[in-house]
Amino acid sequence: KKKKENDLLAVINEININNQYISGFEERKADSFETDRKIYSGIFSQHLRNLYKDLTEDKFTLNWNDVLYFHKRYAAEFYRMPADEALLKLPSVPSYQYQEYLIERKLLGKLNIQSFKVRFVCGFRFERNEYELFKIFQSDEHFIFDVEGRRMYLIDEELKDLDTSENESNQVSIISQLKRKNEELEETIEERKRKLPDDVESVLKDYLRNLESVDIMSKIFDVNEETNILRAMLNLNLNN
CATH class of the missing domain: 4.10.860 (DNA Excision Repair, Uvrb; Chain A)
Known part of the structure; x- marks a missing residue:
């Protein structure tokens, strides 16, 4: 009887630990990434606005860490891994150079028309490189920020072959597994009591x-x- 009680206690403890992990993850996901994603869109818009101003005045005042923080915080967990990196890493195009970064000339012109307002759509991860997809405000135009390549350029035809839905944590599958595990454990509790x-x-x-x-x-x-x-x-x- 004592052994049976210990077995039941172990099952209940496992369920409680799983529930704590699930709750902590869901709270963090709701409060963190979704909010920061919207804030990041505004920060990146201002960064582009300042970049354009510097280019016209022939000076360099930007700190790229102002926008690089986002992928460092979220890429490993949220950015999805595409099937083909070639869809994201496009050939070189005529560009302006700002410090170590390149921004496509045509892209900068389109951004200027829309007052540099952009929205972060989603992030991609391929091995050690990250790519961020942005949409230009009030248009159907999109562009890529190649983080490691330090380039920004328009993307068009390749979009149809990319999953551009909102990023989800790669821990979602783990949470689903834990929920199923808890259901199975709860079903065995009564059986363990009898057997x-x-x-x-x-x-x-x-x-x-x-x-x-x-x-x-x-x-x-x-x-x-x-x-x-x-x-x-x-x-x-x-x-x-």
Whole structure:
């Protein structure tokens, strides 16, 4: 009985630990990435606006860490891995150079028309490189920020072959597995309460067979009493 109680306690503890992990993950996901994604769009818009201003005034005042923080914080968990990096890393195009970064000339012109307002759509990850997809405000135009390549350029035809839905944490599948595991554990709790541990049941059955083989005439009362008790235990299977 003590062993059965310990087994049940272990199952309940596992369910509680899983629930704590699930709750912590869901709260962090809701409060963090979704909010920061919107803030990041505004920060990147201002960064582009300042970049254009610097180019026109022939100066360099930007700190790229102002926009690089986002992929460092979220890429490993949220950015999706595309099937083909070639869809994201496009050939060189005529570009302006700003410090170590290149921005496509045509892209900068389109950004200027829309006052540099952009929206972060989603991020992609391929091995050690990250790519961020942005949409230009009030248009159907999109562009890529190649983080490691330090380039920004328009993207068009390749979009149809890319999954551009909102990023989800790669831990979603883990959470689903934990929820299914908890359901299975909860279903076994009642069964564990009723069922004797296999090793205990085996010992009792062996002992019952031994008692039944004893010379009934020699110890009829004692043997019958023990036999009846064991049969009752096995039949009830510790229902109570």
